[in-house]
Structure formats: C-alpha cells, structure tokens
Amino acid sequence: MTETQFVKATPPPPLRPLISGISGYRVRSAPGVHRGLPSRSLTVILALDETVDVTFDSGYQQCCTALVGGLHSKPAKVEHGELQHGIQLGLTPLGARALLGLPAGELADTGVDLSAVLGPVVAELTERVHSATTWTDRFDRLNDGLLRLAAPVDFPAPELAWIWRRMTQTDGHVPVAALASDVGWTRQHLGARFRREFGLSPKLLSRVMRFERARRQLVAGTVASLADVAADCGYSDQAHFNRDWREFTGVAPSRWIAEELPFVQGAAHLGDAS
Structure with a gap:
C-alpha cells in the first residue's frame, strides 16, 4: 500500500x-x-x-x-x-x-x-x-x-545581518570581497565573523545558495535542460555545474534526478493545509 x-x-x-x-x-x-x-x-x-x-x-x-x-x-x-x-x-x-x-x-x-x-x-x-x-x-x-x-x-552585528540579506537576495552571487568592502570589513575579518555565526565560510555558503537555486529550478521543471540550469544559475559551464552537484548531493545530476526528483517534486508541489 x-x-x-x-x-x-x-x-x-x-x-x-x-x-x-x-x-x-x-x-x-x-x-x-x-x-x-x-x-x-x-x-x-x-x-x-x-x-x-x-x-x-x-x-x-x-x-x-x-x-x-x-x-x-x-x-x-x-x-x-x-x-x-x-x-x-x-x-x-x-x-x-x-x-x-x-x-x-x-x-x-x-x-x-x-x-x-x-x-x-x-x-x-x-x-x-x-x-x-x-x-x-x-x-x-x-x-x-x-x-x-x-x-x-538580532544578529550580533548589523553587518552580518546586511551580508546575510544580500547573499540570500542574490542566491550568493555577490563576491565575498565585494561584501567585505560594502560593510567596511577586511575579507579575513568577514570570514572569521561569518563562520562563527553561520558555521560555513561565506564562499562555501554562496556556492550552496547557487546550488539551491539550481535544485529549485529542476524541481519546478521550468528549465529545459541541465545546460540551461547551469547557465541561468551562473556556473561557468556544464562541467562546473556537475562538480558542484556531485559535491553537494554525492551523485551525478542524472542519478539524483532518477532517484530523488519524483519524491522531492511531490514534497515541493504541496497542497495548502485544510
């Protein structure tokens, strides 16, 4: 059943x-x-x-x-x-x-x-x-x-709150050096404060956010091909996309689509509570 x-x-x-x-x-x-x-x-x-x-x-x-x-x-x-x-x-x-x-x-x-x-x-x-x-x-x-x-x-520093908002709004597409410059911190200081608050480095979490955007597109079925997903999400090429996907999921995109996508799409296309 x-x-x-x-x-x-x-x-x-x-x-x-x-x-x-x-x-x-x-x-x-x-x-x-x-x-x-x-x-x-x-x-x-x-x-x-x-x-x-x-x-x-x-x-x-x-x-x-x-x-x-x-x-x-x-x-x-x-x-x-x-x-x-x-x-x-x-x-x-x-x-x-x-x-x-x-x-x-x-x-x-x-x-x-x-x-x-x-x-x-x-x-x-x-x-x-x-x-x-x-x-x-x-x-x-x-x-x-x-x-x-x-x-x-609130976050222990307003700079961290601003950086988090900026990263989430852009799916991690703002370079770390630019984020540091915008809040008046050195890149090293930003990295130390960021890891202490969030647990990952700003560069790594930016990559996670980009991957998350790619995953959303696959689940929604709004993009025609993996190459289109890679291009739309800012990967340099298909190989770059595949490397990140393997790192974050443990398998190639094609295998994840075959094994996990049907379940994940069911969870994503939720009905409202009633």
Whole structure:
C-alpha cells in the first residue's frame, strides 16, 4: 500500500523572519534512504510516528523524534521505515538565535536532539501536535508553541545581518570581497565573523545558495535542460555545474534526478493545509 500526502503552511507574520517554510508529510512506502541536501536553512523535523534517523558526512549520527540539523555542505543520509509522518521546518539563522538561543554556527555539519536544546517543552509540543486531527490544527498548535518560544533577537552585528540579506537576495552571487568592502570589513575579518555565526565560510555558503537555486529550478521543471540550469544559475559551464552537484548531493545530476526528483517534486508541489 502506497500513501503520499504533503501539505504546506505559511508561518504567521511574527515568525516569517525565523521560519523559511513549514511542511507536513505522511508517506507510506518501502523502507529506504533519502539524501538531505545542503541549503541556506537549518532543518527541524518533528516525527509524529517512528523516529528521525540521520547520518551526517562528518560521521555524526542521530536517532530521535525531534531533530535540528545545522547548515552543511555535504549530503546527509536520512534512513526511513515504511511510514514517514511528521512536520519539517526550515529555520533561518536568525530563527536559530530566536527559537533555540544559539547561533547557527554551533550546529554546523551536525544534528542534535531538539530536546537537548530546548528541554521538555519539545515533548509537550510534539504531543500537542500529534493529538491534532487535521493538518490545519497541527500547524496552528505548532505555530502557537513557536510563538511562545520566540525571543526578540538580532544578529550580533548589523553587518552580518546586511551580508546575510544580500547573499540570500542574490542566491550568493555577490563576491565575498565585494561584501567585505560594502560593510567596511577586511575579507579575513568577514570570514572569521561569518563562520562563527553561520558555521560555513561565506564562499562555501554562496556556492550552496547557487546550488539551491539550481535544485529549485529542476524541481519546478521550468528549465529545459541541465545546460540551461547551469547557465541561468551562473556556473561557468556544464562541467562546473556537475562538480558542484556531485559535491553537494554525492551523485551525478542524472542519478539524483532518477532517484530523488519524483519524491522531492511531490514534497515541493504541496497542497495548502485544510
């Protein structure tokens, strides 16, 4: 028996600077492995049945019912059983500070049990979400809990806030030297402050953002060929695109399209909660 359900929700206005997206899922299929790919968002997963089993490229493994994974540049291995049922959040670096009380840099290339960060409130929130009978009610209960957790916060320096906005607005296409010049920092100072806050170097995260844009285009099916995707996303040529794709997914683009794209497109073409 195959069951596939994906649902999306829009965070309420106070949470939008902190949460880049909310999605619910209930999928029943053969057990297997998915690749958790790099992006500009941290990932929070609340499992409503079974557990989340993730292995990061660093070798760090985590098995829990509520997980937060940091920014990373290598694919994570996500093992699943017959039933996948839960809610996934995209957490911005500012959201990490506001909701978790720590900079994104402390979670880079790893994942931790969310309860280890937030304590018993996680089990209470998960139980409230699990007991809801509709996706709309689940999302309402989740957002209510997140609003209670959120603390007023900002990045430790306005320069970092400006740099992050500029990078996200351009999908990482502004050179690091230009970013440093625009805020009056040296490139070395920018690199040190950036890695401490976000966990990756500005150059590496710029590459992740460019890759993320290419992945969005493939999932949306709006670009005719891989060569067109490469050109539109600013890669110097197809070989450059292929190298980055292999680095960030662990496989060639053609293999990822064959093995992962159908599932990812299902998750991307979500229905609204009702």
